[in-house]
Amino acid sequence: MTALRDSYPLYLANEAQTPNLDLEVTDKYTGKVATRVALANAKIIDAGIAATVEAAEPMARMPAYARQDVLAHCVKRFQERFEELAYALCIEAGKPIRDARGEVTRLIDTFRIAAEESVRMTGEVQPLDISPRAKGYQGMWKRVPIGPCSFISPFNFPLNLAAHKIAPAIAVGCPFVMKPASRTPLGAIIIGEVLAETDLPKGAFSILPAQRDGADLFTTDERLKLLSFTGSPGVGWDLKARAGKKKVVLELGGNAAVVVDADTDLDDAVERIIFGAFYQSGQSCIGVQRIIIHASIYDELKDRLVAKTKTLIAGDPREEATFVGPMIDVKEAARLDSWIQAAVADGATLLVGGKREGAMLEATLLEGVGRKAALYAEEAFGPVAILSKFTDFKDALAEVNDSKFGLQTGVFTRDLYKMLEAWDHLDVGGVVIGDVPSYRVDNMPYGGVKDSGLGREGVRFAMEDMTEIRNLVIRRR
Numbered sequence: 001m002t003a004l005r006d007s008y009p010l011y012l013a014n015e016a017q018t019p020n021l022d023l024e025v026t027d028k029y030t031g032k033v034a035t036r037v038a039l040a041n042a043k044i045i046d047a048g049i050a051a052t053v054e055a056a057e058p059m060a061r062m063p064a065y066a067r068q069d070v071l072a073h074c075v076k077r078f079q080e081r082f083e084e085l086a087y088a089l090c091i092e093a094g095k096p097i098r099d100a101r102g103e104v105t106r107l108i109d110t111f112r113i114a115a116e117e118s119v120r121m122t123g124e125v126q127p128l129d130i131s132p133r134a135k136g137y138q139g140m141w142k143r144v145p146i147g148p149c150s151f152i153s154p155f156n157f158p159l160n161l162a163a164h165k166i167a168p169a170i171a172v173g174c175p176f177v178m179k180p181a182s183r184t185p186l187g188a189i190i191i192g193e194v195l196a197e198t199d200l201p202k203g204a205f206s207i208l209p210a211q212r213d214g215a216d217l218f219t220t221d222e223r224l225k226l227l228s229f230t231g232s233p234g235v236g237w238d239l240k241a242r243a244g245k246k247k248v249v250l251e252l253g254g255n256a257a258v259v260v261d262a263d264t265d266l267d268d269a270v271e272r273i274i275f276g277a278f279y280q281s282g283q284s285c286i287g288v289q290r291i292i293i294h295a296s297i298y299d300e301l302k303d304r305l306v307a308k309t310k311t312l313i314a315g316d317p318r319e320e321a322t323f324v325g326p327m328i329d330v331k332e333a334a335r336l337d338s339w340i341q342a343a344v345a346d347g348a349t350l351l352v353g354g355k356r357e358g359a360m361l362e363a364t365l366l367e368g369v370g371r372k373a374a375l376y377a378e379e380a381f382g383p384v385a386i387l388s389k390f391t392d393f394k395d396a397l398a399e400v401n402d403s404k405f406g407l408q409t410g411v412f413t414r415d416l417y418k419m420l421e422a423w424d425h426l427d428v429g430g431v432v433i434g435d436v437p438s439y440r441v442d443n444m445p446y447g448g449v450k451d452s453g454l455g456r457e458g459v460r461f462a463m464e465d466m467t468e469i470r471n472l473v474i475r476r477r
Contacts, residue, residue, distance in 0.1 A: 002084045004035045004088060004186070007021050007037065008035060008037045008038070009038050010037070010038040010044070010207060010208050010209055011189070011193075011195075011205065011206055011207040011208070012040075012044060012047060012048055012051070012206050013047070013048065013055075013202055013206055014196055014203065014204060014205060014206075015196065016193070016196065017038065017044075018038045020038055021038060022038070022039040023036065023037040023038070023039040023209055024036055025037055025091075025185065027092075027094075028091070028092070028317075028325070028329070028359065029316055029317055029318075029325065031358070031359070034091050035186070037185050037189065037209055039209055039210060042216075042217060044208060045177065045214075045217045045218065046221075048177045048206030049148065049150075049221050049223050050223070051203030051206060052148035052175035052176060052177060052203055052204075052206070052224075053175075053223050055175040055203030055204045056148055056174075058201035058204075059145065059174060059200075059201055059204055060145045060173045061173075062201070064118055067170055067172075067173060068115050068118045068119055069199075070199070070200055071112075071118060071167060072115050073197065073198050074191075074194050074195065075108055075111045075112050075115065077197065078108050079108060081190070082101070085104045085107070085159065085187065086101045086103075088186040088187060088190065089104070089158060090317050092158065092183070092185075093155060093156065093184050093328070094317050094327070095317055096322045096324070097317060097319070097320060097322070098320065098322075099279055099280045100317075103157060103159050106159075106163075106442055107160050109442050110160060110167050110459060111163060111167045113167075113442060113443045113459045114168055114459045117168075117171055117459050117463060118172075120460075121142075121143050121467070122142075124140065125138070125140045126138075126140060136477065137473060137474065137476075138473075138476075139472060139473045140474075141469050141470060141471045141472065142469075143464070143467035144467060144470045145172050145173040145174045145466065145467055146174060146225045146465075146468050147174065147224075148175050148177075148223060149169055149174045149226045149228065149466060150178075150179075150218045150221070150226065150246075151166070151169075151176055152178070152179045152218055152229045152231065152239075153165060153180050154181050154230045154231045155181035155183045155328055156283045156284060156285075156328070157284075158184040158185070158187035158188065159187035159188075160442070161230050161251075162187060162191060163191070164230075164458075164459070165178065165228050165230075166178065166191060166195075168466055169466055170195075170200070171463055172466045174226075174466050175201075175203060176204075177205075177206045178206070178208065179210050179215050180207065182209055182210070183328060189207055191207070219239045219242050222244055222245065226248075226249070226465065227239065227240075227246055227247070228248075228251075228455075228462075228465070229249070230250075230252075231252065232252065232253055232379075233253050233405075233451045233453075236250045248454060248455075249453075249454060249462075249465050250453040250455065251446075251447055251448070251455075251457060252285070252448065252451060252453040253285050253379040253381070253405060254285045254286055254289075254379060254405040254406070254407030254408070254437075254448060255290060255377070255379050255403055256285075256286050256288060256289055256290070256405075256407055256408055256409060256437035257288075257289070257290035257291070257409050257410070258273060258288050258290070258410035258412070258436050259292045259390075259396045259397070259413070259422070260291065260293045260297070260301060261393065261411070261412055261413040261414075261415070262296045263413065263414045263415065264294075264297065264412040264413070264414075269301065269412050270301070270304045270305060270308050271308075272410075272436045273288055273385075273436055274305065275438070276288035276436030276437065277363070277365075277384075277385040277436075278323065278324055279323075281325050281326065281327050281361070281382060281383050282380065282381065282382045282383035282384060283328065283382060284381075285381075285407060286408045286437045286440065287381075287438055289379070289380050289386065290385070290386055290399075291305070291386065291388070292388050292396050292399055292400065293389050293390070294389070294391070295389045295390065295391045298389040302351070302367070309352045309353065309364075309365055314360060314362065315360075324363050326358070326359035327361055327382055327383075329359055330359045332359075332381070332382065333356055333358065333360070334356070336361060337356040337361060339378075339380065339384075340354055340366070342373065342375075343366060343370070343374075347368060348367065348375075348386075349367050349368050350365075350366055351365040351367060352364065353365065353383070354366075361383055364384045364385075366384070366385075366387070367386065369386040369388075379405065393413075393418055393421070394421075397421070397422060397425050400426055401425075401426065403450075405448065405450055405451050406427045406429060407429055407430070407437070407447075407448035407452040408430040408432060408437035408440075409428045409437050410432045410435055410437040410439070411431060411432070411433050412433075412435075413433065413434075419433050427450065428448065428452075429446070429447045429448040429449055429452065429453075429456070430444075430446065442459065443458055444458050445458045446458045446461075447461075
């Protein structure tokens, strides 16, 4: 297996720089310092933003085939550095190595999709002669880059969620500054290394790890035309309030539910629900948190889920057999542990798991959790799921909607009419039939409603946010 380097730079205006090595990146399983990374201060961030302003016109004038070549180069280099990327992700995020490889695959997919979409930015010819006053007029419109962008990415998918911002920006011709999560900066930095091998105009990108308290310019600087943030709702909505006139895209949290109807294949449902609840230690905004089961199959499915959960291997994420690794840090594991204990004290039943050692929290299932409990109402963001039962399908949909979040929902049903009813009435950004809400393909529109955010990612949809419509009207005498 590969190894991390002793240190990594930041990227300012396409160039690697090492003004310091102030950021310690820990091995999330051992807790030991794994490497050190350069940390940007306000002066460096300001210089990065200034560079994007200078790069805005050269980027906008870059022909589509040249942008496609940059993205294709990235795909090739990520394939060549596949194991290095997976190992870095395994160490910095504590992600089991099999999940880490899956994320590298998605990184490659995202850049490949962006390469394809970069030459498909079309407009429309629009008739304007809708009344006599418009006789002789015709119109057409096209999309143009919005300009310098600011990206803030989270710790849980350090590669692919950075890719969902970077790749569309290159595809449309927008320069950008990115702040990766300070706990997991390596993935974005390696993307920067690959971008630095290309012919992007100087200033097209800066990858700038920074502490949150020194990173206000990513949000408030008026030279930036778009802010795209993925992270917690509390932080995201605060950033929106301080973002000024720029466009804001927010991908925030969730407490995703899966509805399991009476006609479900239980063997299939168990495999998918266990995956959705516990992959990468449950640290996914569309991880299964609420499992809503038809009363006629509740006891059998509960027993099967408990039995399967007991078989999951937890431990060192480097080991191929590990399914549940550490949470991102001890503080987050302790927070979720306290939620579990509070739910039990309030009358919930612990079915399996519930023990914690440092950042390692066992895969945990509970039932009878009250709707006012944090474990029901908030985003758990860890290896915990809660079970409840229903008899009427409409009541199950109402229970899904009984949340301040609305990202994605899974529905196991074979009934076409129930599928359509779920699609019509669930107040979420996406409905997944026959599977868990944790499923995502990187070209589909992805995002939420309510406290789960604003806007949509998925390469083509992010490209729309990173462009503006420019209209043309022609008068013929």
